[in-house]
Amino acid sequence: GQNIDQPTEMTATEGAIVQINCTYQTSGFNGLFWYQQHAGEAPTFLSYNVLDGLEEKGRFSSFLSRSKGYSYLLLKELQMKDSASYLCAVRGYQKVTFGTGTKLQVIP
């Protein structure tokens, strides 16, 4: 089976940097996704890590350590529109399992 843990809520200030952590235990691993979901909307793809290390995409970066079962999503220069839920999801052999999501609130 798969178990994914991430914080339930976080608050950060506009312009700051925030790191959202995700730990997982899985019986098979074929990559880790981060999705952003605004209230009432579909999850949208942010990043996909299958090898260890940091992947950078503009203001968003994602890190993976397979040996530690750990990932984080780093958001820089936070904007108000970044207020959303951030979902960590792990792909096993075929199936993708989601964590509960971290609700990020960006305050002025």
Added chain:
Amino acid sequence: EAGVTQFPSHSVIEKGQTVTLRCDPISGHDNLYWYRRVMGKEIKFLLHFVKESKQDESGMPNNRFLAERTGGTYSTLKVQPAELEDSGVYFCASSQASGPPYGGNTIYFGEGSWLTVV
């Protein structure tokens, strides 16, 4: 390129009625997934099609739920009879069967079908 489309976007039905949700994946995507998110809970996997075959249906809650993907194109998810606890958002997602990590394995989600059973 059109994304994953789902219909209906919202549905309100009475307990005991039947509802059929439809998903059109991105053209060329062999993998089609159904997920569900009930209020306050995480997104949960329901099942996975590879073309027209059910690869994994371990997440289907009970036999009131029936998913089909005839011809390996669009998929339907029928709930019959609907119960109050079936209320939630039903997401469909699709991905290519193979390819490099970003190109082949990224899963794209539809907007969801919001189901309310009263």
